[in-house]
Amino acid sequence: MFNTSNEISYHASSVLRIANVLFAAFMGYRSKYDLEIFDASKRELFKGIESTGKNKKFTLLEIGVGTGMNFGYYPNGTHLIVIDPNPHFKKYYDENRKKFSNIKSEEVIVTTGEEMNEIKPNSVNAVVISHLLCCVNDIPKVLHNIHRVLVPYRMRCT
Ligand SMILES: C[S@@+](CC[C@H](N)C(=O)[O-])C[C@H]1O[C@@H](n2cnc3c(N)ncnc32)[C@H](O)[C@@H]1O
Secondary structure (H helix, E strand, O other), X not given: OOOOHHHHHHHHHHHHHHHHHHHHHHHHHHHHHHHHHHHXXXXXXXXXXXXXXXXXXXXXXXXXXXXXXXXXHOOOOOEEEEEOOOHHHHXXXXXXXXXXXXXXXXXXXXXXXXXXXXXXXXXXXXXXXXXXXXXXXXXXXXXXXXXXXXXXXXXXXX
């Protein structure tokens, strides 16, 4: 029985913390199986990214990075910025990023796709959201933020 709203919010935050720890551990455990299952479709999906990143400095933002399942698909030299609201993914993300010295990955920024005020406007060349939109609370807000942070792309036609 809860007596005060403080008690209720204390218990709710404990439950949320336990859920976050378990979810991160579950995803960490599943990673190697998911890599096999999704490998062919991810190769196809990430083809476009390679051609964009060939010559220039290429900054990529991954929202909801989790354990960092997509590192293997990013072009050499990619500057990778990542966010995830669940701080318990950090351990798995850090273990995984050690295997990919060909990309320059930053520390995880703990925030949501709805907020992510730390990411400057017009500052990234590509945004990756894999298995993300099923998890967020406000899809239009996340899409608005993606539009905000992407460098405008201009095509030159002659
Ligand atoms: C199903 S996992 C996918 C992880 C990873 N992108 C992948 O493909 O393996 C969803 C991820 O989104 C994160 N997430 C949940 N809500 C979020 C939000 N509002 N903004 C950003 N990330 C969120 C979760 O913490 C989790 O890491």
